[in-house]
Amino acid sequence: MSGNVFTVGLIAAWYPSNIGVLLLNKYLLSNYGFRHPIFLTMSHMTACELLSYVAIAWLNIVPMQAIRSQTQFMKIAALSVIFCTSVVSDNISLRFLPVSFNQAVGVTTPFFTAVFAYFLTLRREAWLVYERRSPWSRAS
Template sequence: MRVSLSGKLFTVSLISFWYASNIGVLLLNKYLLSNYGFKYPIFLTLCHMMACSMLSYIAIAWMKMVPLQTVRSRVQFVKISSLGLIFCLSVVGGNISLRYLPVSFNQAIGATTPFFTAVFAYVMTLKREGWLTYMALVPVVTGVMIASGGEPSFHLFGFIMCVSATAARALKTVLQGVLLSSEAEKLNSMNLLMYMAPVAVAFLLPASIIMEEDVLGITIQLAREDSTIVWLLLFNSTLAYFVNLTNFLVTKHTSALTLQVLGNAKGAVAVVISILIFRNPVSVTGMLGYSLTVIGVILYSEAKKRNKRERDT
């Protein structure tokens, strides 16, 4: 009984930490990029990826949290690099969107990930789901359309970047299944992050230098005036790594399906907290649209679970 209770307490603590890191990094990104006035989303993403590179190496190579998996061929490295680029674009797009959109609307758009995943899975692998699964995607998309029409802080460029980031996130998930499908090439998410993050850094460093003129000089100047920015960036970047670490650990100690359900609830929690903190205006139409999207995602998850049971029997 004690073992069972301690195991449950550990799982609950893990889920709580996963929620805190996910929502924390989202709100801190919004604060830095919008309220604080640090308008450099590419550089912010670069900091995230540098932290992910270093901390994932420490966790795997030094702390032995999971066995070290090696890259076995040049072809596998190219595949991982492709995933790294798409991962990088999804994070940059999400951070750029936070400059223009409130967290609540950002999360509403992000909830459409299952729609893009289903589309890419069909286009790239010709994998078909049951008709109920596709029907469940209708309220997902309809909800975002309603939320967009009722969003007081709607910004077209921010909307496009957020949709692009959501699509890139879904594309990475599908491509990961296609490119690393053989047993010899499969990597767990922690090892994959360790190899993808340096690739992302290689892409982001020149992009930040070219597109965000003198960002390093401006950051140093800000740090001289007020060291708070240094601690904010360090904490934010570390939190970004813990999002990936806790994501892996929650999946390991529960299941991928549980993670999906918890993720749906997390989005709703993030919306409520962001509205309370940033006090961004929301409309009844916008909240109804977001609620419809969440209901659609839940129905989609249930339909997929039902299809899986039918295939297994």
């Protein structure tokens, strides 16, 4: 049961922190006149790296894992570059878009991820992945 409470606590902490980062980024990039979205992204990524290391190495929240091969390293590096590009693009867009539109576009990510995954792997996801309404909502 304590594992469930911990998970719920993490999710509950994630929402306000995610909203806070988004609103702070919008304020810095649009209202405050900060003109360096890549530096802002670098600062966020550095903080995440340091806090993740503390959580793994000192607090032992999850075990430390070694990279086992060159292939695994290349996959991790590619994922890192793609993720960083995504965050930089998101930060740059905040200068020009309202937060509400930014979030509305972000909500479409699971759908487009499933569509692109189909074109790359030619494997179709379960129909619930493509449905517009939540799979937990009651059928009308």
